Amino acid sequence: MFESAELGHAIDKxxxxxxxxxxxxxxxxxxxELKQLQRFPxxxxxxxxxxxxxxxxxxxxxxWMDPRLIQVSTFDQQTDEELARPPAWRYWRxxxxxxxxxxxxxxxxxxxxxxxxxxxxxxxxxxxxxxxALSLEQMLCNEGALIFKFWFHLSKKRMKARLKxxxxxxxxxxxxxxxxxxxxxxxxxxxxxxxxxxxxxxxDFAPWYVIEGADEYYRSLxxxxxxxxxxxxxxxxxxxxxxxxxxxxxxxxFDQISLLDSLDLSQQLDKLVYREQLDIEQARLATLLRxxxxxxxxxxxxxxxxDAAGKGGAIRRVAAALDPRQYRIVSxxxxxxxxxxxxxxxxxxxxxxxxxxxxxxxxSWYGRVLVERVEGFCQPADWLRAYGEINDFEExxxxxxxxxxxxxLAIDQETQFERFKERxxxxxxxxxxxxxxxxxxxxxxxxxxxxxxMVDRTSTTIAPWTLVEANDKRFARIKVLxxxxxxxxxxxxxx
Amino acid sequence: MFESAELGHAIDKxxxxxxxxxxxxxxxxxxxELKQLQRFPxxxxxxxxxxxxxxxxxxxxxxWMDPRLIQVSTFDQQTDEELARPPAWRYWRxxxxxxxxxxxxxxxxxxxxxxxxxxxxxxxxxxxxxxxALSLEQMLCNEGALIFKFWFHLSKKRMKARLKxxxxxxxxxxxxxxxxxxxxxxxxxxxxxxxxxxxxxxxDFAPWYVIEGADEYYRSLxxxxxxxxxxxxxxxxxxxxxxxxxxxxxxxxFDQISLLDSLDLSQQLDKLVYREQLDIEQARLATLLRxxxxxxxxxxxxxxxxDAAGKGGAIRRVAAALDPRQYRIVSxxxxxxxxxxxxxxxxxxxxxxxxxxxxxxxxSWYGRVLVERVEGFCQPADWLRAYGEINDFEExxxxxxxxxxxxxLAIDQETQFERFKERxxxxxxxxxxxxxxxxxxxxxxxxxxxxxxMVDRTSTTIAPWTLVEANDKRFARIKVLxxxxxxxxxxxxxx
Numbered sequence: 001m002f003e004s005a006e007l008g009h010a011i012d013k014x015x016x017x018x019x020x021x022x023x024x025x026x027x028x029x030x031x032x033e034l035k036q037l038q039r040f041p042x043x044x045x046x047x048x049x050x051x052x053x054x055x056x057x058x059x060x061x062x063x064w065m066d067p068r069l070i071q072v073s074t075f076d077q078q079t080d081e082e083l084a085r086p087p088a089w090r091y092w093r094x095x096x097x098x099x100x101x102x103x104x105x106x107x108x109x110x111x112x113x114x115x116x117x118x119x120x121x122x123x124x125x126x127x128x129x130x131x132x133a134l135s136l137e138q139m140l141c142n143e144g145a146l147i148f149k150f151w152f153h154l155s156k157k158r159m160k161a162r163l164k165x166x167x168x169x170x171x172x173x174x175x176x177x178x179x180x181x182x183x184x185x186x187x188x189x190x191x192x193x194x195x196x197x198x199x200x201x202x203x204d205f206a207p208w209y210v211i212e213g214a215d216e217y218y219r220s221l222x223x224x225x226x227x228x229x230x231x232x233x234x235x236x237x238x239x240x241x242x243x244x245x246x247x248x249x250x251x252x253x254f255d256q257i258s259l260l261d262s263l264d265l266s267q268q269l270d271k272l273v274y275r276e277q278l279d280i281e282q283a284r285l286a287t288l289l290r291x292x293x294x295x296x297x298x299x300x301x302x303x304x305x306x307d308a309a310g311k312g313g314a315i316r317r318v319a320a321a322l323d324p325r326q327y328r329i330v331s332x333x334x335x336x337x338x339x340x341x342x343x344x345x346x347x348x349x350x351x352x353x354x355x356x357x358x359x360x361x362x363x364s365w366y367g368r369v370l371v372e373r374v375e376g377f378c379q380p381a382d383w384l385r386a387y388g389e390i391n392d393f394e395e396x397x398x399x400x401x402x403x404x405x406x407x408x409l410a411i412d413q414e415t416q417f418e419r420f421k422e423r424x425x426x427x428x429x430x431x432x433x434x435x436x437x438x439x440x441x442x443x444x445x446x447x448x449x450x451x452x453x454m455v456d457r458t459s460t461t462i463a464p465w466t467l468v469e470a471n472d473k474r475f476a477r478i479k480v481l482x483x484x485x486x487x488x489x490x491x492x493x494x495x
Numbered sequence: 496m497f498e499s500a501e502l503g504h505a506i507d508k509x510x511x512x513x514x515x516x517x518x519x520x521x522x523x524x525x526x527x528e529l530k531q532l533q534r535f536p537x538x539x540x541x542x543x544x545x546x547x548x549x550x551x552x553x554x555x556x557x558x559w560m561d562p563r564l565i566q567v568s569t570f571d572q573q574t575d576e577e578l579a580r581p582p583a584w585r586y587w588r589x590x591x592x593x594x595x596x597x598x599x600x601x602x603x604x605x606x607x608x609x610x611x612x613x614x615x616x617x618x619x620x621x622x623x624x625x626x627x628a629l630s631l632e633q634m635l636c637n638e639g640a641l642i643f644k645f646w647f648h649l650s651k652k653r654m655k656a657r658l659k660x661x662x663x664x665x666x667x668x669x670x671x672x673x674x675x676x677x678x679x680x681x682x683x684x685x686x687x688x689x690x691x692x693x694x695x696x697x698x699d700f701a702p703w704y705v706i707e708g709a710d711e712y713y714r715s716l717x718x719x720x721x722x723x724x725x726x727x728x729x730x731x732x733x734x735x736x737x738x739x740x741x742x743x744x745x746x747x748x749f750d751q752i753s754l755l756d757s758l759d760l761s762q763q764l765d766k767l768v769y770r771e772q773l774d775i776e777q778a779r780l781a782t783l784l785r786x787x788x789x790x791x792x793x794x795x796x797x798x799x800x801x802d803a804a805g806k807g808g809a810i811r812r813v814a815a816a817l818d819p820r821q822y823r824i825v826s827x828x829x830x831x832x833x834x835x836x837x838x839x840x841x842x843x844x845x846x847x848x849x850x851x852x853x854x855x856x857x858x859s860w861y862g863r864v865l866v867e868r869v870e871g872f873c874q875p876a877d878w879l880r881a882y883g884e885i886n887d888f889e890e891x892x893x894x895x896x897x898x899x900x901x902x903x904l905a906i907d908q909e910t911q912f913e914r915f916k917e918r919x920x921x922x923x924x925x926x927x928x929x930x931x932x933x934x935x936x937x938x939x940x941x942x943x944x945x946x947x948x949m950v951d952r953t954s955t956t957i958a959p960w961t962l963v964e965a966n967d968k969r970f971a972r973i974k975v976l977x978x979x980x981x982x983x984x985x986x987x988x989x990x
Binding site (some may be wrong): 028042055058059062063066067068069070071072074076079080081103105106214313315317319322323325328329331337338362388403 | 550553554557561562563564565567569571573574575576582598600601681764807810815818819820821824826831833857924963
């Protein structure tokens with residue numbers, strides 16, 4: 001894999017000097033167009049052997065291009081806010097917005113390679129990390145991101161020579177960090193695992209470019225040209241073709257029986273029983289959240305449901321049990337400008353709770369496969385791939401100790417009609433009901449189908465859906481509270 | 496100060512039940528209007544004695560109002576990302592956007608009171624913290640925020656009784672945290688220092704409301720009504736009247752001699768000397784940033800200057816010296832939607848570097864007293880108060896160990912004309928020059944005056960301005976690098 005990058009590629013200074021002005025001009029123009037269009041972000045991953053010019057290349061990029069539109073992110077030691085969340089959180093929070101270039105210098109590849117080389121993880125875990133990286137990149141690419149993965153290489157001999165040479169130059173010796181010296185001892189391992197990583201993660205949507213780093217002119221010119229070609233091609237391509245995946249469509253239930261129809265919506269709770277159980281379940285939740293074992297977990301509760309199904313009321317009954325220091329309610333509405341400039345899941349990643357904390361989502365990432373699907377706000381290709389992306393996302397949450405409960409609050413059409421009428425007649429509830437709510441009733445069947453698909457495709461053992469019979473608000477609230485409590489208890493007992 | 500709140504205020508259940516529906520309705524409507532107008536944020540500070548119902552009140556707010564538009568923030572132990580930055584950073588990052596309500600439960604007041612009660616700080620430092628709180632609130636208020644400061648109070652006797660009563664109820668005993676018990680021992684100190692804080696921080700723009708907390712009905716109704724009155728009044732008031740402060744205008748220099756005229760713009764550096772000094776100063780900077788003492792500091796460099804004065808080139812020469820892991824270039828352009836929903840300085844606070852890091856601002860918070868003043872993008876009242884707010888901001892940076900250097904790159908009109916022409920004729924620089932740049936030349940004198948005022952009012956010993964003679968780019972770059980190096984060295988020697 002690295003053979004071509006150990007041949008001693010070199011370019012003389014004249015050739016370099018002659019080529020640079022045109023290259024620079026073209027790069028700047030591409031960058032300017034990228035900014036004007038604001039259609040996609042560019043992510044540049046910088047990896048490879050120490051001493052092969054990674055840092056210099058990043059600097060050169062900043063010199064050749066407009067550094068104000070380049071955001072260099074580095075990922076050293078995790079901060080405690082990062083350590084309290086799933087590992088990918090630190091990358092999500094640094095993603096460049098559309099129109100900009102993000103250089104990830106030190107990234108998921110460096111992290112997994114360091115981990116394997118120093119023996120903190122085994123090869124099986126390295127492979128898991130590789131899979132995670134691929135899913136992330138696939139998703140980013142589907143969201144329009146243009147990804148460049150550069151591996152700067154040096155043969156072992158050349159690496160040692162280069163470190164020595166840098167070390168002896170008093171004006172440049174500051175360029176060598178202690179890490180560089182350390183790596184000269186682990187070169188063989190690093191390159192062996194590096195090869196494994198490159199082999200498994202070079203994909204059409206995000207290929208690796210291995211560049212020999214010994215000669216500054218060769219390295220810089222090669223990198224610059226790859227970047228330019230990729231940028232120009234992506235800018236020229238009109239909006240990326242979005243065609244539904246080459247697969248059979250989701251099957252509608254041919255017998256018209258859906259999961260939602262199987263619910264017994266007549267279930268209800270008597271007021272006195274309700275009061276009693278509410279007290280019990282609220283106290284139970286409060287106790288569970290104060291449990292020492294909660295320090296290893298966090299809690300995410302997702303509330304979806306028909307309009308007027310009582311999401312707000314249920315959320316309030318859960319929150320009422322708790323110390324406001326522990327929870328946060330995140331209400332998902334139209335995305336902001338900063339959110340629209342990012343991949344779909346970004347707006348949810350930013351609210352992932354730290355360990356020990358609890359986030360309640362009033363509507364959630366399922367918007368894509370519910371309202372966006374039904375209303376046609378996104379392409380079929382987008383919501384079809386969302387199922388997989390959501391499962392990936394939830395697995396990452398779960399792996400990091402997040403206890404995840406998801407509720408669909410179901411009511412029937414008559415109940416909804418009554419509640420809409422009641423809202424219209426109650427002054428302080430009037431603002432809750434709009435023309436749109438009435439219009440949405442026409443799409444009842446489409447929503448039912450979407451909910452069925454959603455549950456079939458995203459109800460997993462690590463993040464099951466709970467369908468809540470919500471014609472009776474009291475019954476629904478108790479079921480919600482009890483489900484959360486049971487999930488927390490089960491998680492505490494599991495480890 | 497607390498006398499009225501120890502009288503045993505109480506309301507019977509019937510009165511409460513009769514009053515709540517109308518109150519709730521009015522609150523919801525006010526909240527809805529707040530959201531529709533998106534004109535200002537509401538900040539609710541919750542403080543007071545433990546056991547006086549602070550937590551319950553926050554919960555009640557969430558029950559009465561739409562919890563999706565209320566964001567409860569709590570400030571316990573600082574995270575390491577927070578500890579690495581000025582103390583106020585954690586509050587800035589949680590400010591509610593316009594149209595929303597932010598409840599700060601645990602805030603700057605709780606922090607200073609805990610600190611004083613437990614003896615971590617002396618009274619003089621408490622007073623400094625009080626001053627800081629007032630400046631922050633004054634600024635928030637000037638930016639349109641509506642601030643409520645609630646102090647929930649209990650006499651010592653009642654507090655003890657209440658803790659006991661909660662403790663004995665098995666279903667409610669989870670409401671008492673270890674902190675509650677601790678506070679019953681420190682009650683006297685807490686109330687004594689609390690009084691000092693309230694006395695000094697009750698201002699027309701953000702008065703305290705002391706509410707007796709013993710009776711749940713009285714407490715809730717009182718709080719709800721204060722909130723409602725305040726909200727309705729603020730919503731009714733048309734856009735807050737912005738009149739310039741009652742003071743003499745900034746004096747123009749009557750003799751037409753300005754600071755900028757005193758610069759010797761003919762200074763230049765020979766190419767060979769430049770190369771040599773560039774190497775020396777870059778190596779010096781790299782060494783300084785690797786110094787162990789840098790761990791106690793961070794570095795912020797602000798670049799302002801005439802159009803085409805060479806800010807970008809100077810920034811690149813600084814960055815070229817460094818490991819890209821250490822610095823970040825933040826380029827200030829038009830604010831995003833999320834930034835527009837926040838006070839002016841918010842967009843800069845979010846980029847304040849952590850300890851050990853270096854942020855270069857390509858244009859900065861001085862935009863308000865430069866371009867916004869000259870172009871009339873903001874009211875005179877806004878840019879006039881900005882000088883003070885900026886000095887406060889920079890003092891907070893400095894107190895937290897941030898080394899702050901600020902550059903104005905000055906060129907004369909002829910040099911600017913030549914550079915504009917050159918840009919137009921250089922293909923890859925063409926995008927740097929627009930019609931607007933040419934238009935701005937007509938405002939040369941207005942900018943000169945603004946720069947003079949800016950330097951006079953914000954060049955302080957903790958954050959001095961450096962005027963850089965930039966007709967010769969080489970001279971300017973060396974002066975910039977050397978100034979940064981000198982500032983870092985001085986800071987290292989200081990402590």
